[in-house]
Amino acid sequence: MATRVATSSNQLNKLGVGKLSELPKDGKYGDFGGQYVPEILIPALKQLEAAYESIKTDFEFQRELKVLREEYGGRPTPLYFAKRLTEYAGSAQIYLKREDLVHGGAHKFNNVIGQALLAKRMGKQRIIAETGAGQHGVATAMVGAMLGIPVEVYMGSTDIERQKMNVYRMKLLGAQVHPVIAGSATLKDAINEALRDWATNVQTTYYLIGSVVGPHPYPMIVRDFQRVIGDEIMGQTLRRDRKLPDLLVACVGGGSNALGTFYPFVNESSVHFLGAEAAGAASLGKGSVGVLHGAKTQVLQDEWGQISETHSISAGLDYAAVGPEHSLYKKLGRGEYISVNDEEAFEGFRMLSQLEGIIPALESAHAVYAGVQRARKMRKDQLIVITLSGRGDKDLETALRYEQARGTV
């Protein structure tokens, strides 16, 4: 196994960040985070934060959330021992956290249900969202239908093209889908447009952001609603093996399934975090500190601060920035982040399909590949949990085209 977690509380104090689990402090994760948004949105962010603080301890809210997560969303999700994958890697024991089995087919629901209930509580009449792979849009459309709140989704036209089925799903669920043609016409541009809509309709509209990105308090809210993944993993591994995992692996787009997986373990220094970014969108691996979509964080940009266009086979990882909390984990060495290219991700995609009968989302396939590679360097008695953030049905067309182009099918 690679480097042990090196962050002592001493180091943290020197950086003035205090205990990692207690962040954000004043909306910041060390130097990262903040609220870099137009003035029109600042009061709305303050209202959101106040509303969020009030539901944290609200018994009724939390009970409704729990019931819907279980009865509508299908939680808790299983922790599955991937026997053949483990044999294939030939070393550490590999478990899969099955977020692909959550209603809608991805972890996105965990966050959406929480925020949608919050929107309802705040009396908002309309929900807007951005989406990359379409999974967040689908989850929002689904929950909007269930709660009876109209939903409008912004989606880059490049993503609309490569995630057609999800566009149809959103429409079927009653949401309006607005194509965004600006810039690279992917997730980043969809967020820009959602922010513009929010600034215009801030009095009536709730912006339901889909990852641990954006201005404070969004990265915190999304993390808190996604931490159910890590909380369940903790209970499941303790019950099953009487110990904590040695390694947690997740893919990182904006970083919500990864942070949801990692965060509950942040004070457990024996648990190593491995995030898999798309090689063509590796903001942690290849970016530098910048400000995008309201937060100071690692960003892919050119030398004069223009945001770069990104390229990944998976729409959900095709994003030029990352959640500010990951930027801090990376800076402190609390998390390790590696790049997985399209070809490697595809290998992960096929591997899991053929060895375990589980077709992962192309996003999640990045984590599968990274986890298997790392398992080979670990001991047999060690335990890995790979978060399978979503299922691959949405990607079949992309995968087929990819294989046809290479003559492998």
Add this chain to the structure above:
Amino acid sequence: MNRLAEQFEQLRTKNEGALVAYLMAGDPDPLRSLEYAMAMEAGGADVIELGLPFSDPIADGPTIQAAGVRAFQSKITMKSFVQIITEFRALSKTPLVVMSYYNPIWKMGEETFLKQIVEAGADGVAIPDLPVEESTNWLNQCRKYHTSRIFFVTPETDDGRAKKIAEQSTGFLYLVPRYGTTGARDELASHTASLIQRVRPLMPAGLPLAVGFGLSNKEQVQTVITAGADAAIVGSALVDKIAQGVSPETLMLFVRELKDGTRRSASAAV
């Protein structure tokens, strides 16, 4: 006193409001954007607001987004941006304010950025995505370089916050009456006058109040000046003309007409 303060002082003695005219640097190319800036000046613009293009302009509507795309197509660089300011300053004493999103400034370093544009002849900077809370270092740098720092107030900003923002602002306070992004609109938000009246008493004496986002014609300029603003900012309506490829003279005439709306004696007659 810097050029911006002097300009507002002079206009006050003439009983005129200021016309702030916006354009995007590099639209349609650096040289022609300089020509357009000069045309605005000649048409009577009292302040030029020069936009630095950014890849992700979240506060801008389609018109200014498109101007940014054209500027990038013209291969504008930070160097040519600074050069436009230098050339403008060699030809004109009219105050110039830079409008830039925060990331290009952050990336270059707040101080390096300011030093360059101030040496070139800029008088102030407005950053639509930098609220006062994130501005501690920026304020210090602006003090150091005697540059006006222009912050924004909106209908959502409550009195306490508006007061705090106004206290940090120099040059002028930028009041945005409309919800949403930049872009020319046929109608002025109905609460514009009451918003001006609400914000004015919260401001330090002598700080000019400028109203912008959505103003597109002389009547609207007149309305905000009559309602008590010290300046009217026109952006998208001018950028629309540039997008149509009008001659600098045509732009000049349009600016002249807008400028007419700032004369209080004239507006009283309407």
